Amino acid sequence: MNLENIGILTFLLYISIALAQGFHLFGRLTFPRWQYRVGSFLALSGHGWLLYRYIEMPEGQNLYWLCMLSFTLWLMNIITLIASFRAQVANLSSLTFPLSAISLALVMHFAGSDIMDTKAHPGVLAHIFISMFAISLLLLASLQAIFMGLQNHLLKHHKPSAILHILPPLQAMETLLFYIIWCGVLFFSGSLLSGFFYQGPLLTSHLLPKIILALCAWVLLVSLLLGRYRFGWRGPTAIRWTLSGTTFALLSYFGTKALLF
Template identity: 35%
Template sequence: MNATLAGIAAALLYTVASAMLGRQLLRREKPRAPVIQALGGLALPLHLISIHAQIYQPTGLDLGLFHISSLVGWLIAALAIGMSLYKPIISITVAAFPLAILGLTLSLFAPSTYTPGTLTPGAESHILLSILAYSVLTIAAAQALLVAVQDRHLRTHKQGLMNALPPLQTMESLLFSLIGTGFVLLTLAIVTGFLTLNDLFAQHVAHKTVLTLAAWTVFAVLLAGRHWLGWRGPTAIRFTLWGFALLLLGFYGSKLVLELVLGRSA
């Protein structure tokens, strides 16, 4: 199947699923999870065909900004759908699918400035763990936003999304499960980076390393506060979004500057 057509078909399926779920949430209806899961499940393999054709080049792996964005979008959508099969988290796809659409669209229509090349097994492990950690923590950030809306509606005695989402306690439990998983993956990514890469504090990647370590610290403090002080609600939301913002700057900011501004592979 043509990779471009596969990508376009995947984007259309994500769009239909997003529109359907958004409409149900706006109407304060319980999301029809099986339909959303089916549409997303059909989109995932088509999206993967597009990713494979873009990243795997004759001269090596093309890990440019837009291709990585498509891969991250696919992982976010896949994780959201997978988790929704056994946890009441289908509402998170209202953010996951648009992110997948954005990454996929950029990879299809924006030119790559990355120079493909081969990687050592250690570097591949570091990159894979980094992408997984970022994907999980992106879902956690989206979950934190949903918890923030739900908490605000609860405090102001508005029904709104309350009827369409699981209880707040369940939503917060899911949030910390995501943060815990993402934190473990981020820790492994940092460790493999220090063990397998030459110099994580070299001039062109130092800011990425510092921002990633700062994000790791924020998530570590949040999890410690949750365990020993029972942090939840607005405090948990703020820490989650601060940590994600730092990670976003480290993960995407450095690649954007290096590739699109300086014309170097990151």
């Protein structure tokens, strides 16, 4: 089977699971967990194979920003699938899978070239993986925050919805949100530290915007965790700070990458 056929099947799997999960959220379809897990495993297998073929080149690895964005979403889906065995996070796939399908289609049709032999520079390779894990976790946190915002809105305005019966209680959603943020901040801190060691001279026109945006994201997210610990921040405040920090983190990597390439 050629790459295009694998890409089409993976795209259709992602969209089908997302639609099924969306209908499940609104109480219009029963979607057993085993079906989500089997479908997710197949979609992730196809996505992973395609990424390998588009990233791994004879002369090195293609780190073009679209490839890295799709790789980040792939990691995020893996984290979600693994976490679904312990927590009710499968609903996030109704948002993450369409994004993954679109990113995969973009890679297959518009992938550029930004080749680097990362195997010859293990420190840089470690920095890239740590950064991708950090971004994946922060993206998950932002999607969790979006679901929390929807849930909070429905409860505040006393609007009956099947979503309220599918999602865990708001307090459990909030606890999960901060757990994901803690993990994301740990990896993001590791990404910043490894970047100082392996990204070369820092104060250059090439890296300065990325560093400033990354530091803004780190300050926002750490401030959120401190505010949670010291002042009990929660609800809309936690949602706003999560989305703001994640936006800066995404811009620090993909925004600067897209502008430079």
